[in-house]
Amino acid sequence: MPHYGWAIAAQTAERMSTTHYQQLVEQLKPIVNDPDFDAIFNQLTTGEEGAVRLQLKLELQRLAAPCNRTVDMRSKTTNECKAVEHNGRTHYLDPVSKIIFERGLNTYNGIFTQDTFEQIFKPDNPLRQRYQEEQEERQALQDANQDFVAAYPNAEADIDSYLVESFNLGVERHRHEERMNFSVDVTLATQKQKAIAAVTTDISLSGIRVKLKEACPINVEDSVIVELTGLIREFAFNEARPITYIVVGVEEVDGNVYWRLRRSEDEHLPEMDQFLTGFINGYKRRYKINVDNTEKTLLHQGLTLSFLPRLKRLPLFLNVRHSQCQAMYALATAANQAIVDDWRDDTNRFMINGIWRPHRVRELVEHGQLTLYCFSLIARGKRYFYSATPDELIKLDALESFLWVGQQKPSWRVYHLAYSPVDGNKALFRDSIPEQVDIASRRLAPSATTLGKVAQVNGMVVITNISDSFEQLADTDNAPESLEKVKLFAHKRSGFPATAPIMLSYTDIRQEHRFAFQTRCRISSNEIAATEALTVDISARGMRLALEQPLPLTKGENVTIDCYQLSQRHHVKAVTALQYEVVGVSADQSELHLRVFPNQAQHPGAKFFKRFIHHYKDRLTNNQSESLSSGLEVCLRQLYLTAPSSLPLFFTNKGRRWTLPLVGKSPVKTPWFNFLQKLPGSNDGYLNLQPLLRANALSDPLEPLLNHVCDDKAVTELLLFVHCTEHNGEWLLTTEYLRSSEHAKLGYLIDKGMLSGACRIIHWVFSPKAKVEAKELRAELTYLTQYAAHRADRIRETLSAVAAISDGCDITDSLLAIYGYNTAQRREAAQAWSHVLA
Structure with missing residues (x-):
């Protein structure tokens, strides 16, 4: 029996064009319960008959009425239905019903209405028809690739189980104006x-x-x-x-x-x-207002903020000119700090620029990757670095001697370097909120000075430590006849600049305006006597000081500031014994960044400077320069997202049941990413991750591993070996997880993969998600809540559900080099992989 509402709609449509009627209904739905509904309704229906206007108003009120019925699609569709809670009622919705349900909540400000109920059960809903067509298309794809899918033991029959929703990393979704x-x-x-x-x-x-x-x-x-x-x-x-x-x-x-x-x-x-x-x-x-753009930006930004602090690979930002290269900055995290420390010299400078020899730079830029063997030694109180590529050692007949010396050192490392060109002018990240909207919590833009520095960057190298994949030499007792050739790979101790490691730390990102202001003061601590200093800029809860002489202070120390000149001029004692925390120290220890202790609610200096800035705001100059890392850090992390070589995964855990709902896609099209894009079902919005999820891999071995990662807050690494062979015109795929330390098994799989078909080795790092600072998302959350509070709540729920993250990087070329395959063989292997699924 048709709904009475549909009968009204049919009668009304007879008196006006169907298209015009539908437009009016869709346009007026969201404002039926607004105080100004009648005025707007009268304006839009001017010229219509009275009976038509009455029937139209009744229909709109009926559609917008709250619905107290429960939707249960379990007996009405063959699609999987999931429980959805709303206002204390549990609905069981299939994918199409869920989309209609959420769209209805968005249209009617979070209310489940009669209109939404009818749309769910409407038999000719275009969304349901389209979904059925897509299911048939995917089934056809599955049938066409049955041999390929069945290459896995106990493979799932449905391609949908391998499709994971994807989003593009580093894509700026800034909107200049409201829509x-x-x-x-x-x-x-x-x-x-x-x-x-x-x-x-x-x-x-x-x-x-x-x-x-x-x-x-x-x-x-x-x-x-x-x-x-x-x-x-x-x-x-x-x-x-x-x-x-x-x-x-x-x-x-x-x-x-x-x-x-x-x-x-x-x-x-x-x-x-x-x-x-x-x-x-x-x-x-x-x-x-259309907030789709803001919602997507908020979700994607929240996901990347939970991922970046766990980055175990080290991004270097380069200035490359022909065969010359300089690593200007490194984006350091607590997880990759060990790589930075490996390259600190005896004066604590980060001296990784010694690895850039002209032929290495050419190789890196041309082929996008490089393998380095490295170690260091200390002689006469000075630290000396050595580095070599496998091909260099073979060419100069120095492999045995270099490995004999290097592998006995605690500093022995094997690195995989992945290169991508980047555009330093794309480092500016702007929030998605239109410029004319007044939002107090916007992030301050980096200064022109900072943007000028980053504009010099035109390349990025991401370093992965793969030392565990290299088996130690069986015999280290007998030294080679000559060790002279090892000296050929020593770095010069001068002639190139140090690299600046910029620490990724959301807590230090500036959240208030600073103003240029100079006044004499004294700084002291428990270990340091009072020393003269000069303020460079001030804010209500912090300041920057220039010191007359360098002081051995470190981040986190407590200091006392006596602003004696300010006290004398303004006749106040509140600024003579102020306690601050050091949050930044310049490389030459001549400049400090200070802040009020985060947990200190009442601070006499904060109270005074807040009044002082308010009173003299017209005379003070807003100072947005960042001599340390605040603006530079934001630029570098955005620049990294424009060209990462890895593929981040986001795992959720509900009741100890792990799922993989989201994956980030890099703009860099690596051979591994291109392969995933070729798999059935992969498109702009989804990525087929069958090589990772085959044979219920989330249950074994990934589920126990993820439990360990989250329970013990541990970082764990795995290798994924992927082997493709052609059989009767179809590609069969075999995958296997193994530890980096399983050298014999890894060597066997590599030899097998090189003998027949094509292979890839992907290095995965699993870690618990990082805590996302609320202030990083405050602007978008505030704006989204104004117009769609239920969407903001949904974003919070999605982000809180993410429990672990992982990122995968293709290290095939480095492992082939480590296991003895020469340049020609490695190039041939890369060519063979490019033909898979071609």
């Missing part, structure tokens, strides 16, 4: 087609998104003439005329075609700008 959800008729015209009917889905001052009834031939950057027919008719705006827009994107969602359009820069329409600005500001809380 409002608004549906109104428009008429489009292209060079090939005139009078194309369409409907807007959202509008902004300089752009619109339109939905077309059917696909039309169009390309990005094409011009489109747009006539805002609906605005002219409904709002009596007489200044409107056809406007030229540029196509910036074409997409298909749930069977509908959407064009994203940006107004041409040649169009100057002050009257239209004034009208749209007033219209959006006046109606945005009724029609709702």
Whole structure:
């Protein structure tokens, strides 16, 4: 029996065009319960018959009414249904129902309505039809690749079980202006087609998104003439005329075609700008601002913030010119600090720039990877570094002597270096909130000085320590005949600059404005007598000091500051014995960054400087320079995300049951990533991770490993060996997890993979997620909560559910070199892998 509401809709549609009726219903749904509903309703239905308007209003009120029924799809679909809690009621929803349910909550401000209930059970819902088509397509893909999928023991039959939702790392989703959800008729015209009917889905001052009834031939950057027919008719705006827009994107969602359009820069329409600005500001809380962009940014930023502090690989940011190279900065974390310490000389400088020899730089830039054997020794109180590639040692017949010396040193290391070109001008991260929106918790932009420094970066190397994969020599008692050739690989002690390690630490990111202000003061501690200093800048809860002489202070120490000159001039005693914590020390120990202790609620200095800054704000200069790491750190971590060589995974744990719901995709297309992209079902939004998840791998061996990682807060490494062979025209895939220390097994698998087919070895690091500082996400969370509080809650739940992270890096070339394969053989292996699934 049809719902009574559908009968009303049919009667109403007879009195007006079906398209116009549907537009009005969709446009008025979200504001049915608003105080201004009647005024807006009357404005939009001017000219309609009284009976039509009454029936339309009754239908809208019926659709927006709260629904107290429970949705249970378990007996109505063959798709998997999951329990969803809402307002104390448990619904059982399949994937399509869940999407409709969430869209309904978004439309009706978190209320489950009669409209949403009917949409879920509507038999001809286009979303359900599209989902069924996709299922049939995926089943066809599975059937076509049955031999490939069945290569695993006890392989799952459904490709969907291997598809993991993906997002792009390092993609900036900044929006210059607010967009409002608004549906109104428009008429489009292209060079090939005139009078194309369409409907807007959202509008902004300089752009619109339109939905077309059917696909039309169009390309990005094409011009489109747009006539805002609906605005002219409904709002009596007489200044409107056809406007030229540029196509910036074409997409298909749930069977509908959407064009994203940006107004041409040649169009100057002050009257239209004034009208749209007033219209959006006046109606945005009724029609709702489009916050999809902010929601995605918030989720992706939260995930990356939980991942980056656990980074065990060390990113180096390079300036490369021809065959010359300089590592300017390193992004250090607590997890990769050991690599930094390996390269500190006897004066505590980070001296990794000694590894850059011209032929190594050429090899690295051309092929994207390099293997280094390294060690150091101390003689006469000075530290000397040595490094060599396997090919160099073989060419100079120095392999035996170098390994004999190096492997006996505690400092012996084997590194895999992965190179990617980067653009230092892309280091500026901007939040997704439109610029004209006033949000107090925005992150301050880095200074021009900091951006100028980072702009010099044009390359990045990510270093992975793979020393455990190298088996020790069987005989270290008998020395080679000559050790002279080892000296060829010694680094010079001068002639190249030190690299600056910038510590990744969210807690030190500046959260308040600092102002340039100089006044004399004295600094002292329990170990140091009072020493003269000069303030460089101040804030309410911190300051920066320039010291007259270097002081041996370290981060975390407590100091006492006596601002005697300020006390004398302003006749106050509150600034004469102030306690601060050292949060940064310059390399030459001549500059300090200080802050009030985080747990100290009442601080006399903070109280005084807050009043002082407020009183003299017009005379003080806002100082946004960062001599240490605050702005530089933010730039470097954003720059890293534009070209990481690894693939981060995000694991959730509910009731000791582990799942893998999300994976981050790098813009760098490595052979390993390209292979995953070729697997059935992989697309822009999903990645097939069958090599990781075969044979219920999350149960064994990954589930026990993840439990260990989270229970013991341990960092664990695994190798994934992937072997592809061709059989009767189909590719069969075999995978195996093993520890780096299983040298005999690893050597056997490598030899087997090189003899037949193609192979890859992926190095995985598993660790518990890092705690995300709330202030890092505060701006987006505040903005999202204003317009869609339930979405903000959903983001919080998703981020809190992530319990462990892992990142995988392809180290095949380095392991092949370690196990004795020469350059030609390694190039041949890379070529063989490129043909897999081609």
